Amino acid sequence: MDNQDFRLLNYLVANDSVQMAELLAHEHVSKRTMHKYIQNLNDDLEGIAEVRQKQQRFFLQVNDYQQLAQLQTSQLKQKLDFNDPDKRQAYIVNQLIQATSYVTLDALAESLSISKPTLTRDITSLRRKLSQYRATIESMTNNGIRLVFNDEYHVPIVIEQLVYDYYPVTTLPIKSRLAELRNTCNELQLTSHISAQIERKVVADYLAFNGGHQLTKPIPHFQPLWQHSEAVQELAATIEFVLNRPIAEAEMTYLLAPLTFQTNELLSDELVAKQVATNQQLFRTVAQTAALNVQFDFTHFYQQIKYHLLFLINRAIFQVSSTALLPENVANQYPVANDLAVLTIQTLEQTLSTSINPIEISYLTIYFEMELEENQSALKNTVAVAMVGAIGKNVTRFIEHRLNAIFEGSVTITVFNDVTALKSQHQHFLLIFTNGPINYDDGVSSIVRISTVFRADELQSKLQVSLIEKAIKNQQCDFSYQILDDQDGYLVATQKMIEQKIAVGKLNKTFLKDWQLREQKSSCVFEGGVAIPHVIDHTNQHRILISVGVFDHEIEYQDRKVRLVFLIGIPAEVDQSLSRVLSEVYDFIFSIAKNQGVYHNLLNYDPSRPLIQITEGI
Secondary structure (H helix, E strand, C coil): CCHHHHHHHHHHHHCCCEEHHHHHHHHCCCHHHHHHHHHHHHHHHCCCEEEEEECCEEEEEECCHHHHHHHCCHHHHHCCCCCCHHHHHHHHHHHHHHCCCCECHHHHHHHHCCCHHHHHHHHHHHHHHHHHHCEEEEEECCCEEEEEECCCCHHHHHHHHHHHHHCCHHHCCCHHHHHHHHHHHHHCCCCHHHHHHHHHHHHHHHHHHHCCCCCCCCCCCCCCCECCCHHHHHHHHHHHHHHCCCCCHHHHHHHHHHHHCCCCCCECHHHHHHHHHHHHHHHHHHHHHHCCCCCCCHHHHHHHHHHHHHHHHHHHHCCCCCCCCCCCCHHHHCHHHHHHHHHHHHHHHHHHCCCCCCHHHHHHHHHHHHHHHHHHHCCCCCEEEEEECCCCHHHHHHHHHHHHHHHCCCEEEEEECCHHHHHCCCCCCCEEEECCCCCCCCCCCEEEEHHHHHCHHHHHHHHHHHHHHHHHHCCCEEEEEEEECHHHHHHHHHHHHHHHHHHCCCCCHHHHHHHHHHHHHCCCECCCCEECCEEEECCCCCCEEEEEEEEEEEEEECCEEEEEEEEEEEECCCCHHHHHHHHHHHHHHHHHHHCHHHHHHHHCCCCCCCHHHHHCCC
16 A cells, blocks of 8 residues: 555545545646546555445445554555655655765665655655755765755654654564553543543654654744643653663653643643743734734734644644644635634744644634634624514514524514505615515615525525625625636736736736745645635725626636636724624635535626625526
């Protein structure tokens, strides 16, 4: 099983079921190639599990859970032959770390039984991987190559990240003594995750020391948070027993670092509280920057995530990431929360001079989304509803009950005997229920039959369109629509949309630059044929810009289909009212992606008519 099969296996394990389009986007390959990957994986699994297809969705049917668990550990990785580039590169890194001088390319190629061009490709790939650890592969003519580190503590970290999973740990002289370390961790009631991390660090430190590398300096940005207790002293003594030598303070700090990756009984409450207070100063940097985007109580939010952030920072220093329990499309579902999460991670990366696994962004996105939703709950619209015609009180009460259940908010209902009575007042209703057709069009309200109350998705779509129409009428949204050229593709077409808005003063050149940077870092293309390029608008206009672009036919970008482009300009200063509207804008866009009727109506949109037209016939 090669690394490609491992990646596909882990993706299927992390998701209950996925569509072919999701697999193609994940691996960036053709459908034909993906079918080949699936067949290869099934061959490798040999009955342990099987990738199956049902109702156009692929899922992993597990037959032997114990064997599958073993597949996901490093044991299988150690059995890979040198046809796997990751194992070759692990071998190269280990050889360079253990070497006291330059290693010739001929010697490496011969020991790996590979050609010089293949070795050159591996070294090029390694140079890229090692850069995040401030390590470089230096070359000297006629001498070969050597591995140079800027920081000594990165040596064992590189072994952990690039070598450990492929190294035959069972052949090490310290193998039998590692059992004593596991026993001590169990006695101290440490979790299996912390125990495994400590053992991993002990092995990495052993290999680094054998290569002439030893930690003697404090690790930047890291503070030990454990107690000076007998339990910690016992753990430290066991580590010295395993390594069979005395360990200095800086080195022991590295080895005990996993105690600060998650909560446990060996942490000092006093030291944790002190570090939490220090981290809050760092988080204020995020708050100061994010205030340009969306407003909510960052002080309150920090109290909700302070321990998660504490452990995240410590994991990041040592290049350890959380377990990937969340799906990769979290960002697609919560764009604003994801923007805040990305900003937080970028701030941490700059401060800590390290790179952080994208998995952490997903977890932070969930935290931010919960806070945003909590804030929005106090700002929810009161849904103003009208009933027109001979509708009994019991039916009215039932409809009110259903609406409150659907919209999770306050619903006010006004009853009119006929359309004349409705027209005689000046209030705009988001929804107007009737028992038959009526001649009424205020450009905002959705006219719906009473039977629609039993179709929650349809009702939700109509309400969301009405909310955006209301925001347009109140000049809280600047809405426009245009046809895009299929030949331009997504990036060029979107750039033209932005340039057109710049030409009329609705956006500026900063918006274009920010969008281009955003596209380089992460995709704005979502599922359902929808793209949502969105960044901050610094033109000081107190409104949300929504420019809809439509391709005549579906195009492809980054292995995803695109038909609709929603260009969103978010004001630099967003008050509570606009914050609510911004949330409604994203709900509106995602409802279009899910509702085929509204989706197709938008493809045939008439700019001379109100937006509410897209709910006709659904």
